Amino acid sequence: MDWESARDWCQRDYTDMVAIQNQEEIAHLNSWLPKKTNYYWIGIRKVDSMWTWVGTNKTLTEKATNWAHNEPNNAKNIRTDGKNSDCVEMYIQRDSEAGKWNDERCDKKKTALCYAAACQNDSCAHGDCVETINSHLCQCFEGFYGDKCKNVVRCNPDEVVAPAKASFSCTDTHGSFAYGTLCDFSCEEGYRLSHPDPVRCTADGSWSEFPTCELVPCEDLSPPKHGGYAMLPPSRSDTLLCGASGHWNDSVPICAAVQCHALSETDSMAVRCGDDDGGDAAEDRFSYGRSCSFACSRGYRLRGAHNTTCTATATWSRPVPSCERVICPVPEGDVQASQCSGPLDRLLPGSTCSFTCRPGFELQRAPVIQCTEDGTWNATVPTCKEGYQPSDLSQKVMECTASGTWSQQPPVCEQLGQINCPLPLSSSYPQGSVCTFTCNDGHDHQGPLTTKCTQAGQWSSPPPTCTAVICPVPEGDVQASQCSGPLDRLLPGSTCSFTCRPGFELQRAPVIQCTEDGTWNATVPTCKEGYQLSDLSQKVMECTASGTWSQQPPVCEPVQCSPPVAPELGQINCPLPLSSSYPQGSVCTFTCNDGHDHQGPLTTKCTQAGQWSSPPPTCTAVICPVPEGDVQASQCSGPLDRLLPGSTCSFTCRPGFELQRAPVIQCTEDGTWNATVPTCKELGQINCPLPLSSSYPQGSVCTFTCNDGHDHQGPLTTKCTQAGQWSSPPPTCTAIRCPVLDAPVDGTLNCTHSDPSTHGSECSFACNPGYTVHGHQIATCGLHGNWTAETPLCQAVPQPLLSPTTVGLAAGGAASMSGLSLAVWLLKRLRNLKGRKFSLASNSDAEDPPQHYKNSIDSLI
DSSP states (O other): OOHHHHHHHHHHHSSEEOOOOSHHHHHHHHHHSOOOTTOEEEEEEEETTEEEETTTTEEOOGGGOOBOTTOSOOTTOOOTTSOOSOEEEEOSSOSSSTTOEEEEOTTSOOEEEEEOOOOOTTSOSSEEEEEETTEEEEEEOTTEESTTSOEEOBOOGGGOOOOTTEEEEEEOSSSTTBTTOEEEEEEOTTEEESSOSOEEBOTTSOBOOOOOEEEOOOOOOOOOOOSSEEEOSOOSOSOOOBOTTSOBSSOOOOEEEOBOOOOOOOSSEEEEETTOSSOSOTGGGGBTTOEEEEEEOTTEEEESOSEEEBOTTSSBSSOOOEEEEOOBOOOOSSOSEEEESSOTTOBOTTOEEEEEOOTTEEEESOSEEEBOTTSSBSSOOOEEEESOEESOTTOOOOOBOTTSSBSSOOOOEEOSEEEEOSSOTTSOOOTTOEEEEEEOTTEEEESOSEEEBOTTSSBSSOOOEEEEOOBOOOOSSOSEEEESSOTTOBOTTOEEEEEOOTTOEEESOSEEEBOTTSSBSSOOOEEEOOEEESOTTOOOOOBOTTSSBSSOOOOEEEOEEOOOOOOTTEEEEOSSOTTSOEETTOEEEEEEOTTEEEESOSEEEBOTTSOBSSOOOEEEEOOBOOOOSSOSEEEESSOTTOBOTTOEEEEEOOTTEEEESOSEEEBOTTSOBSSOOOEEEEOEEEEOSSOTTSOOOTTOEEEEEEOTTEEEESOSEEEBOTTSSBSSOOOEEEEOBOOOOOOOTTEEEEESSSSTTBTTOEEEEEEOTTEEEESOSEEEBOTTSOBSSOOOEEEEOOOOOOOOSSOOEEBTTBOOHHHHHHHHHHHHHHHTTTTOOOOTTOOSSSOOOOOOBSSHHHHHO
């Protein structure tokens, strides 16, 4: 029959068309099926261009293919009649490539090869049905057993006994005191369960952990904290009583933080205090210890401190700053005219100033500048330059003589550049012609140096502007200067020479020259005194009665500074040894030792007066503040009034308390601690017949309890003895830990706590794709160090199995007697394979583990 008919026949009389899952099945089918000249249809077909097993709707993988040589060979064959080779036949008893596959047209006539599933809906009452050859078996769920998983595990009802102060009730799902039965316990008023989980009948016939009833403790009381706080309101009673519900009969008085005066925002300044996340009341933003920071609006800059803190005296540590407008300075330069978009005394960010030149002058640089957010201009103010000059620079002035004639001819304003074109300047130029421009020596250009005749009959750009390169007037502290040209027109090649008046000495070259790019070839020299009389107390010589001078004339010696002094707790670095005298202009630098900061300049210079320009700076040690907190004890590596960078402080708690955060902090280079001071958290409570602030008479007994999730070491009671001492110290409370959980095989583990073994940590299990969880998906670490559930198993998702308990063969669309005989013979052969397990969805030749089926429908999909 054709492939569609074969598929219908298999689904009607059996389960579906056979699916091949490994090489062993192929060898088995090839060995006992009779040879047919037209071979056999199998349950694989091309669906959406992919070869797919129709019984499982799974795509054929490369690893599981069993194609004959050069097959499939019709993958690209697109027939117009719709009869493409989209079906697959299997070569049974073929002389070559026996058991291999071939793609074939689906309308061909071949023998159908079917299979039937053994599992039914009611095969297993409480378990998964696993297909086997000619049969099936049941794999029972947790808590069930028997051939069909109908029997349930039961727990001993006599073991369910209520502890003191408790009662219970039980509910069952699978019968009285059977697997899954839950017993809920409750305690009398004033008591609570040691753990809240119900007692459960487990799969091994035992009960889970039974709880006990414990006294309900009240939360620990502690005195209100002091310093920077005011008490309000007072409690209604000076004695508190712990009630049966675990609550005190009154509230502890509250110490509220003192308040600094409120800080208000302005149109130009924003104030941010504390977290400012909306969680604090308005008055808490300005309470003791809170810090506020300030920020200016756009277009304003802050004047003053960026933040302030409310102190214990209800005052702010720093005054409130102000925000002032950012204003750009009035632009200055030699431009001929300017126009700004705002008043010159209030040029705000965004304001612009535009510049133009008078006729005969050309603007240099951008014509418009803009005021930026930081109060500076975005570009330099432009300048105006001439474009022409007289032909004879030495004859700028014409005089009318006595004869009534001019002393000279007027100079000609000559053009300062040339043009080079492919045709004479009197000609017309065709489209595409290019002309180039050059400026005369000593001149620079503004604009393109080439122009082109365009399609529109216009030149692409006008001639550039040629302006004379002029050096600026040399400026400095020289006593005299002489230049080879007028100071307002110092062209390239012009020179300026410098001399000093008597008593001064010229520093650097005496002559500088203007270069082609309009700059001087050297720095302007200076005149330096640098000398003084050898004996400043004898400046005057007198001629005596004997005709001799009263003294020898003094000598002029260089001005020098005495050796400078290094700062205390610092060093000095000078160009000469500290034992030497230093000439005028010498510079020394100062540095402070590591861990110290400076106040004052870090450089000093020997002046003309023979004095250093500034004294050594003051070096002071960087010291961290004494760490403050509620820790019970601390130890630092240095004295508390001198905790230098690198110093450490370690913290410990007294018995019964547990340290929160890192136990050691270190002083950094900037005088701050690298971490917050840790705190101590109490691990237990004390219950005494009188308030803790009272004195206790002999015979008084106090009891101790540890917090949930903690165990004790030491006695839980203490008694006031005749000697006025307590009979035993408080016990030590240590955290109870659960054993480490492992992730299931083929699965993952995810826990809520960073340390999942601590009390209250909840861990969830998940399986990888293709697997399902068998067991509890969530486990919680209980008060007694036990997990509420064990690690589950990750089992493969059930897949249909090839269990050909019945194989149907048909040829020509009808079953013949010979086919029936063959089916009987096939059943006998399959009995020899009983116990072997196959998976219809297998993608490899390896034997798969038993698959799970809940009913016969599951075996098809």
